[in-house]
Amino acid sequence: MARRSLPTRILLYALLVIVICIFMIPIVWTALLSVRPTITNRTLPPTLIFKPTLRHFYYCFANPGLSSHWLIASLVIASAATGLSLPFSLLAAYSFSRFKFSGRKFLMFWYLSLFLGPPIVFLIPYVLMMSRIGLVGKYPSIVIVYQTFTIPFSILVIKSFFDEIPVALEEAAMVDGASRIGAILRVVIPLSLPGIIVASMFAFVFSWNNSIFPLVLSSRSTKPLPVGTLNFFATTGITWNYIAATSLVTMLPPMLIFLVLGRYIVRGLTFGAIK
Amino acid sequence: MGLIPGVGVIKKETMLNVKHSSLPYVLVLPSLLFLAFIIVYPLGFSLYYSFQMWNLQISPVPLGPVGFMNYRTAISDPTFVHSLINTLKLSAAATAIQFVFGLSIALLLSENLKGGNVARALLIMPTAMAPMVAGFIFRYLYYPDGLIPYFLSLVRIPIPKEGILGNASTALWGITLTDVWEWTPFFAIILLAGIKSIPVEIIEAAQVDGASFFATFWHIILPNLRFVALIIIMIRFMQIFNLFDIIYAETMGGPGTSTRTLSYNLYYRGLVEYNIGYSSAIAWIMIIIMVIIINVFLFLSFKGEEL
Numbered sequence: 300m301a302r303r304s305l306p307t308r309i310l311l312y313a314l315l316v317i318v319i320c321i322f323m324i325p326i327v328w329t330a331l332l333s334v335r336p337t338i339t340n341r342t343l344p345p346t347l348i349f350k351p352t353l354r355h356f357y358y359c360f361a362n363p364g365l366s367s368h369w370l371i372a373s374l375v376i377a378s379a380a381t382g383l384s385l386p387f388s389l390l391a392a393y394s395f396s397r398f399k400f401s402g403r404k405f406l407m408f409w410y411l412s413l414f415l416g417p418p419i420v421f422l423i424p425y426v427l428m429m430s431r432i433g434l435v436g437k438y439p440s441i442v443i444v445y446q447t448f449t450i451p452f453s454i455l456v457i458k459s460f461f462d463e464i465p466v467a468l469e470e471a472a473m474v475d476g477a478s479r480i481g482a483i484l485r486v487v488i489p490l491s492l493p494g495i496i497v498a499s500m501f502a503f504v505f506s507w508n509n510s511i512f513p514l515v516l517s518s519r520s521t522k523p524l525p526v527g528t529l530n531f532f533a534t535t536g537i538t539w540n541y542i543a544a545t546s547l548v549t550m551l552p553p554m555l556i557f558l559v560l561g562r563y564i565v566r567g568l569t570f571g572a573i574k
Numbered sequence: 575m576g577l578i579p580g581v582g583v584i585k586k587e588t589m590l591n592v593k594h595s596s597l598p599y600v601l602v603l604p605s606l607l608f609l610a611f612i613i614v615y616p617l618g619f620s621l622y623y624s625f626q627m628w629n630l631q632i633s634p635v636p637l638g639p640v641g642f643m644n645y646r647t648a649i650s651d652p653t654f655v656h657s658l659i660n661t662l663k664l665s666a667a668a669t670a671i672q673f674v675f676g677l678s679i680a681l682l683l684s685e686n687l688k689g690g691n692v693a694r695a696l697l698i699m700p701t702a703m704a705p706m707v708a709g710f711i712f713r714y715l716y717y718p719d720g721l722i723p724y725f726l727s728l729v730r731i732p733i734p735k736e737g738i739l740g741n742a743s744t745a746l747w748g749i750t751l752t753d754v755w756e757w758t759p760f761f762a763i764i765l766l767a768g769i770k771s772i773p774v775e776i777i778e779a780a781q782v783d784g785a786s787f788f789a790t791f792w793h794i795i796l797p798n799l800r801f802v803a804l805i806i807i808m809i810r811f812m813q814i815f816n817l818f819d820i821i822y823a824e825t826m827g828g829p830g831t832s833t834r835t836l837s838y839n840l841y842y843r844g845l846v847e848y849n850i851g852y853s854s855a856i857a858w859i860m861i862i863i864m865v866i867i868i869n870v871f872l873f874l875s876f877k878g879e880e881l
Contacts, residue, residue: 387605394601417816420857423844424616508704525706550703557702565767
């Protein structure tokens with residue numbers, strides 16, 4: 300954009316600082332709350348200077364260590380959901396990217412609308428179905444229902460990466476004697492590996508952040524972090540320092556993944572529509 | 575720049591025309607069958623239950639067909655109508671506010687200020703976190719002795735003494751603000767990518783011709799952002815329409831039923847009151863509303879454009 304005059308530039312920098320503060324203060328405040336002595340929680344005006352303590356983290360993750368169980372459940376569920384979605388999405392993404400067939404637009408639209416539709420709508424009959432086969436409260440029921448968003452999402456994003464690989468490369472490999480499967484394994488997959496990793500990272504974040512499904516489907520031993528944290532509300536006197544400590548651990552992995560993803564964030568969050 | 579999420583602008587040389595091969599369908603089939611099993615099959619049951627009288631607290635099996643009674647009950651249930659209005663208010667208000675703030679921040683970031691990259695990386699952090707966690711954080715900040723009422727009192731804005739979330743007339747605004755905080759960065763980052771994709775020459779040419787900042791924005795930037803904006807407005811509108819986590823974390827639909835949305839109301843009828851027949855009818859009304867909204871958006875986004 301054009302050169303701005305000095306006063307304008309100072310104003311723009313001031314605005315930028317204000318914007319960053321608005322979006323960072325709640326996060327910083329939570330971080331402070333997790334290391335705050337409980338007595339300084341509710342003072343007005345807020346206490347900014349205190350002696351930080353790791354007591355709350357110790358309580359949550361070591362003794363009695365409830366949050367560490369939820370952390371393990373979160374890791375198991377998000378990893379399994381991401382892993383399970385990959386083979387399904389790779390196949391469909393390749394088909395949508397390479398072939399022009401009747402019903403293609405309709406099918407892609409169907410996947411997109413699954414992703415945008417209200418999960419609560421099929422949750423209730425899904426719970427009834429799972430309870431009939433005795434899976435409520437167990438990992439498979441949660442990991443399977445997560446596929447309703449991980450598969451459509453991964454298909455759309457991986458497809459957008461496949462689209463960037465010229466079909467001539469595959470055809471060249473096939474002229475040289477490779478089968479279609481061989482061409483896919485040796486040309487398409489290696490070239491789109493960054494895209495597959497990006498899609499998996501997003502699928503992991505979405506699975507990690509989901510709480511509506513496990514709220515209904517998980518039991519004591521399969522509760523992931525956001526649902527587990529609700530336990531701290533049930534005890535007498537809401538224990539905000541524990542909630543903050545657990546919340547901090549819940550939000551850090553997705554934040555780190557977003558830092559790593561960098562310029563791919565736009566592509567992932569728009570399902571490959573905007574690059 | 576893509577045309578439809580995932581579809582993109584299709585370059586001819588990356589596509590194979592295989593009208594008479596079954597291979598494309600074979601590749602799609604595993605995911606299609608799998609998802610049909612998880613979604614379509616339960617939804618089929620839900621359609622059947624919606625015409626049955628069935629409350630799990632009364633009977634472990636459906637008590638028989640009741641025609642459209644469940645649907646009539648929903649339409650005449652003030653809580654349902656109220657939750658529909660809440661949902662529409664919340665989706666419209668939160669999407670509009672996020673879009674306006676997000677666009678302003680995108681314009682600010684497009685100025686190539688020093689530290690802009692760091693700012694962008696920090697800015698997206700709220701969007702990375704679980705909505706449930708954002709709900710926890712804001713529930714704490716909204717307490718009468720919390721940070722937000724404190725800041726509001728510094729600028730002499732009165733807040734209800736039972737707290738922002740404790741008052742029926744402000745609670746929905748509390749929910750809205752939480753979602754706006756979490757997702758405004760999403761609009762900012764994506765609209766920024768849209769602005770950056772506009773050729774610099776076009777903007778510079780306008781400025782050489784003496785166009786003001788506002789004229790450049792109105793006649794060049796905004797029309798070029800139309801497509802990106804419609805896509806993300808659609809995505810966000812739908813996501814807020816389905817909003818559940820933040821409400822569960824902050825108000826549980828209360829006080830009373832003042833922050834019940836369609837999703838929360840459905841959850842409550844089905845999984846708290848166990849009224850399976852009635853909640854199935856609500857679910858199907860929701861599906862119909864969703865289909866209408868998605869089609870309106872698609873019409874607005876893609877009219878006159880070849881998919």
